[in-house]
Amino acid sequence: MRLAWLYLRRLPLAEACARFVAGIKRFAAAQGKPERYHETITWAYLLLINERDARAARAQTWDEFADANADLLDWENSVLKSYYRAETLSSDVARKVFLLPDKIGERAG
Numbered sequence: 001m002r003l004a005w006l007y008l009r010r011l012p013l014a015e016a017c018a019r020f021v022a023g024i025k026r027f028a029a030a031q032g033k034p035e036r037y038h039e040t041i042t043w044a045y046l047l048l049i050n051e052r053d054a055r056a057a058r059a060q061t062w063d064e065f066a067d068a069n070a071d072l073l074d075w076e077n078s079v080l081k082s083y084y085r086a087e088t089l090s091s092d093v094a095r096k097v098f099l100l101p102d103k104i105g106e107r108a109g
Contacts, residue, residue, distance in 0.1 A: 001049070001073055002062055008050050017046050040094040044080055044101075048072060 003023075007016040021042060028037045052069050053060070060068065071079045080089060083101035088094055 001045070001066075004046055005049050005053065005062060005065060008046065008053060013050055016050075017043065020046060035095075038089075038095050039097055040084070040089060040099045041080065043098040044083065045072065048079065 004016075004020055007020045010016070011019065021039075024042060025034065025037050028034050049069075049072065052072070053065065056065070056068070066073060071077075083103055084094075084099075085102055088099060088102050091099075093099065
């Protein structure tokens with residue numbers, strides 16, 4: 001998360017996302033597990049980090065950002081559960097391409 005936040009702070013959104021995604025894919029491949037890369041999860045978190053950072057009243061340090069957005073760092077109760085159905089995130093297509101959230105009408109908090 002911190003690395004994604006740093007990319008997004010220092011580069012325009014499209015460039016930050018492209019570089020971050022390329023880096024994550026290289027890392028997964030170097031570990032011998034390229035299938036572990038998940039396009040929807042990666043892009044969803046990048047976009048959420050970007051939005052949250054933009055909505056902050058002022059520029060924040062990483063620690064301030066992390067404290068204000070603890071839900072982004074909670075892997076057990078992933079914030080993505082509010083946006084995506086479990087079967088969507090576990091699908092092969094979600095691994096390969098970014099899917100738009102499919103629980104928008106169901107989000108209640």
